Amino acid sequence: MKVPRGVRRRCVAAxxxxxxxxxxxxxxxxxxxxxxxxxxxxxxxAGDCSxxxxxxxxxxxxxxxxxxxxxxxxxxxxxxxxxxxxYQGITQWFFPFKSANGWPILMAFNAxxxxxxxxxxxxxxxxxxxxxxxxxxxxxxxxxxxxxxT
Numbered sequence: 001m002k003v004p005r006g007v008r009r010r011c012v013a014a015x016x017x018x019x020x021x022x023x024x025x026x027x028x029x030x031x032x033x034x035x036x037x038x039x040x041x042x043x044x045x046a047g048d049c050s051x052x053x054x055x056x057x058x059x060x061x062x063x064x065x066x067x068x069x070x071x072x073x074x075x076x077x078x079x080x081x082x083x084x085x086x087y088q089g090i091t092q093w094f095f096p097f098k099s100a101n102g103w104p105i106l107m108a109f110n111a112x113x114x115x116x117x118x119x120x121x122x123x124x125x126x127x128x129x130x131x132x133x134x135x136x137x138x139x140x141x142x143x144x145x146x147x148x149x150t
Contacts, residue, residue, distance in 0.1 A: 026079060026080055026081030026082060027077045027078065027079045027080065027081075027082075027095065028077070028078055028080055029075060029076070029077055029078075030075070030076060030077075030078045031074065031075055032059055032060050032061050032074055033057060033058065033059060033060070033061055033062070033076075034059045036057075036092070037059075039057050039092065039109050039110075040057050040058055040059075041056075041057060041116075041148045041149065042054055042055070042056050042057075042148070042149045043055045043056075043057070043118045043146040043147065043148055043149065044143075044146060044147070044149055045143040045144070045145075045146055045147075046145070046146070046147055047116075047146070047147025047148060047149060047150065048147075048149075049149040051143075052065060052066065052067070052139075052143070053065055053066040053067075053139050053140055053143045054149075055107075055118065055140075055146065057109075060072070060074055061073050061074035061075075061076060062074075062076065062094075062096050062107075064096075064136070064140065066136050066139045066140065067135075067136075067139060069136075071136070073096040073097060076094050076095060076096045077094065077095040077096075077098075077103065078092070078093075078094055079093035079094065079095065079106075089110075089113050090110040090113055090115065091108055091109065091110045091111055091112070091113060092108070092109045092110060093106060093107065093108050093109075094106075094107045094109070095107075095123065097137070099124070099125065099134075101124045101125050101130075101131045102123070102124030102125075103123050103124050104122065104123060104124055104125040104126070104133060104134065104137050105120055105121065105122060105123055105125075105126075105133070105137050105140060105141065106120070106121050106122075106123040107119070107120050108120075108121075111145065116147055116148035117145055117146070117147060117148075118144070118145065118146040118147070118148075119144045119145045119146070120140045120141050120143070120144040120146070121141060121144065122137070122141055125137065126138070126141060
């Protein structure tokens with residue numbers, strides 16, 4: 001029996017929606033970082049605390065120090081399942097800022113499975129042909145990778 005093209009398209013769309021739904025539900029808003037104590041500390045480019053920008057991580061959240069200005073992010077998105085359902089590694093992902101375009105940057109702590117490493121990349125901004133990163137976010141991306149200061 002031949003299945004009409006419209007029915008096939010709706011079935012494929014329904015299956016795709018079901019498969020994608022768990023991925024969309026993988027980020028949760030957290031108030032502060034009290035449950036993320038292993039990430040606490042000050043991070044700077046290549047772990048050199050004489051350089052800027054810097055990010056302080058503590059129980060209250062993130063403090064970003066960029067070009068002499070400080071900005072605090074206390075309500076952030078923790079991308080709990082960013083690595084997929086079977087991910088067993090140590091990397092933890094956060095979206096610290098929201099903009100009209102979505103989540104402009106993505107922070108990856110223990111990036112590439114290296115403790116004390118932080119990378120910051122453009123996410124919903126800063127890609128070729130897309131909306132540009134703000135000056136703050138561009139500086140944060142350019143400073144990556146970061147290391148925990150010793």
